[in-house]
Amino acid sequence: MLALLGAFDADHRELTLTELARRAGLTLSTAQRRASELAAWGALERTDAGRYRVGLRLWEVGSLAPRGLGLREVALPFLEDLYVVSRENVQLAVREGTEAVFVERIAGRSAVRVLTRVGGRFALHATGVGLVLLAHAPPEVFDQVVRAGLASYTPATITDPAALRGTLAGVRRDGYAVSRGAVTEDALSVAAPITDAGGHVVAAVSLVVAIDGARPQALAPLVRAAARGISRAYATYGDR
Numbered sequence: 022m023l024a025l026l027g028a029f030d031a032d033h034r035e036l037t038l039t040e041l042a043r044r045a046g047l048t049l050s051t052a053q054r055r056a057s058e059l060a061a062w063g064a065l066e067r068t069d070a071g072r073y074r075v076g077l078r079l080w081e082v083g084s085l086a087p088r089g090l091g092l093r094e095v096a097l098p099f100l101e102d103l104y105v106v107s108r109e110n111v112q113l114a115v116r117e118g119t120e121a122v123f124v125e126r127i128a129g130r131s132a133v134r135v136l137t138r139v140g141g142r143f144a145l146h147a148t149g150v151g152l153v154l155l156a157h158a159p160p161e162v163f164d165q166v167v168r169a170g171l172a173s174y175t176p177a178t179i180t181d182p183a184a185l186r187g188t189l190a191g192v193r194r195d196g197y198a199v200s201r202g203a204v205t206e207d208a209l210s211v212a213a214p215i216t217d218a219g220g221h222v223v224a225a226v227s228l229v230v231a232i233d234g235a236r237p238q239a240l241a242p243l244v245r246a247a248a249r250g251i252s253r254a255y256a257t258y259g260d261r
Contacts, residue, residue: 022058024045028045038056059076062078091258092115095254096251100247103228103243107230111127112135114225115154119145119162119166120151121143122140135205147179149227153192154214154224156189156193196241198210198213207232208229209237211240
């Protein structure tokens with residue numbers, strides 16, 4: 022059943038039964054039986070054309086995850102404030118293994134284009150939020166990221182482990198990260214860490230702006246103020 026759910030992604034939002042079985046690595050009969058059970062529970066839905074898609078019940082269960090929509094609920098007022106004062110792209114992400122998962126994004130109408138989406142994943146070494154999350158992750162996560170290979174998205178992407186290690190040390194020292202043209206050549210990201218009641222980094226917030234004329238030092242105080250506000254609110258979230 023988990024394999025069936027995992028068959029869906031941003032490029033495959035609706036699947037026929039045959040496609041579902043193939044992508045899940047199951048026989049057609051097994052896929053049909055399990056998909057019917059998932060549909061009966063509400064984890065899958067069938068369209069009028071007979072294709073399968075993720076069901077609303079699954080979203081309802083997912084909304085209970087404290088690192089997902091729970092965090093989003095706490096952070097959203099601060100993200101909206103950050104957007105109001107900047108009119109730029111605002112993003113919120115958490116770390117899942119060796120990737121950043123984006124749990125919220127507010128896009129400015131005239132802001133620079135970004136490749137991320139809510140629920141999407143991205144490499145930790147390239148994005149601003151990813152650098153923050155990697156800088157505060159256990160040492161073994163850095164080793165896993167390096168072993169997996171530091172993919173290059175633009176000429177500015179950090180692909181040298183030593184350079185990445187130095188960048189992460191700077192993130193911990195300065196309290197924020199800057200990703201300049203590392204995902205798309207026309208965008209710059211400034212990100213800061215969000216902590217829980219114990220002071221552990223649980224998420225990161227960022228502004229993504231057009232690289233031309235961008236001044237990270239001017240943006241950093243805005244992002245860090247939003248991160249501090251979210252951290253204070255999130256510290257009391259578990260007491261509800």
